[in-house]
Amino acid sequence: MKKKVLILNGQYAPGYKGGGPIQSCINMVENLSDNFDFYVLCADRDYKDEGPYKDIKINQWNQVGKAKVFYMSPEKQSLKGFEQILNSIEYDVLYLNGFFSPIFTIRPLLLRRMGKLKNKKATVILTPRGDFTGGCENKKLKKYGYIYLAKILRLYRDLVWHATSEIESKDIKDKFPKAEVFIAPNLPAKFIAKEARVTKKPGELSLVFVSRIFPKKNIKFALEILENISEGDVNFDIYGPMEDEAYWAECEELIRKMPSNVNVRYCGEVEHKDIPHVFERYHAFFFPTLGENYGHVIVEAMMNNCLCILSKGVTPWDDYIEALHIGAKLSKRNEFISIIQNLIDMNDGAFKDKLKYAREYISKKTEANNIMILYWKLLTNGEEN
Known part of the structure; x- marks a missing residue:
């Protein structure tokens, strides 16, 4: 029974x-x-x-x-x-x-x-x-x-x-x-491998944030990093429930001060069924969280050909970070700036190589x-x- x-x-x-x-x-x-x-x-x-x-x-x-x-x-x-x-x-x-x-x-x-x-x-x-x-x-x-x-x-x-x-x-x-x-x-949810929909031109980068607007998710830190990007064109779209209005007001102040080459938009909430379609439109998920015991949203990004830029030492995904050189400790702000700049400069071939590794990685992890x-x-x- x-x-x-x-x-x-x-x-x-x-x-x-x-x-x-x-x-x-x-x-x-x-x-x-x-x-x-x-x-x-x-x-x-x-x-x-x-x-x-x-x-x-x-x-x-x-x-x-x-x-x-x-x-x-x-x-x-x-x-x-x-x-x-x-x-x-x-x-x-x-x-x-x-x-x-x-x-x-x-x-x-x-x-x-x-x-x-x-x-x-x-x-x-x-x-x-x-x-x-x-x-x-x-x-x-x-x-x-x-x-x-x-x-x-x-x-x-x-x-x-x-x-x-x-x-x-x-x-x-x-x-x-x-x-x-x-x-x-x-x-995990079942992983079905698929080819990337986006191409990567040097000098351009499309970033996304999908999570609650809340201090633990650390969107303000992401904005502070992007404030220091002076070369290349960056689009950063933010999706998620507005859980902390005072915190978001601080983020809006940073958005107003962004350099002209960095475009930031708040795109509202997104239902779970639509999240895969969101991720597949972007090059990378910028998620410098203060801590995740797992992070389903990280897995969903990986499953949908979206590279993950993560905080080191506070999620279970440090082996991914180290293999792709795509994350850092939160105290290492210059490393985050360097990671973003490297992605901006990257061509489509190098980008597709990283995605290929990421697909193989998440396929094994979701067995x-x-x-x-x-x-x-x-x-x-x-x-x-």
Whole structure:
């Protein structure tokens, strides 16, 4: 009999504004549904939206892909609401996403701590989804205060931590030294190789940024680098939800000061289904993030013939950076400037050589069979398949 896995995450399909965690959950369901029955609890609307999704049944179970999904209305997301739903379904694994999620992680853990959940035998798994990876510096006092309180309340006792990289495992151990950590990379979407649509002329460069407009994603740093590009014509298009208006105002000030050879545009939000078509129109994805435990958007860029200019030492993709000489530590601003200038000067032949390596690289990295074995062990508490 298949084990039942109950996933809790703030958003699920058709949502996309919550970023990578949504895709992580979708990929897990789609890859593992032959071996597990998946149920999902999520909000009835996308991140920060005022109204619910269209064409769903609210506060009822919906068949979405290979999972049954319960879209909770705001009034249902109380402790009592979670208690009712969690006690109305049988599950072998309770899989929580996001350490700091106040509703879909903290409330279920509080119910467990208070003894309100009937299912005492279920394995509880928590994946921080990058909350510790370059993320605690934002609202630092509030976040560290919560970590201190959570330790006192023992909210995270007797659960398994799922880290998606060695970086994230170390971050978890730094905060919770006695944590039981299981490492399994995010399951990827299926990679289908295709030829590049863009050509590369020396003296021209087309860059893109696709992510939330938020300090952790570090778009301001990217703009500061481009401010120092004096040779060649650069187009830099920015896509993503406007999550921090004050931060974006600082970015707009930099955009106004750009040299005449650098053209920057904000292009609004983009739905997940359209992201591949965005990436395939650009030479490179400029993403100097402060930290990613995985970075689905990085993988999607690689899959769609868009080179990735990344921060070194804060994502699982340092071997890509080193092989292509296309990233640097954030403290090495001159190296980023040099990388951009080298790409500007590059001809189509050299550009296609880099893309060829990038396709081979991501093809190997997204081979799912070995990763699926790890997930089997994670979700079955070490049982052999």
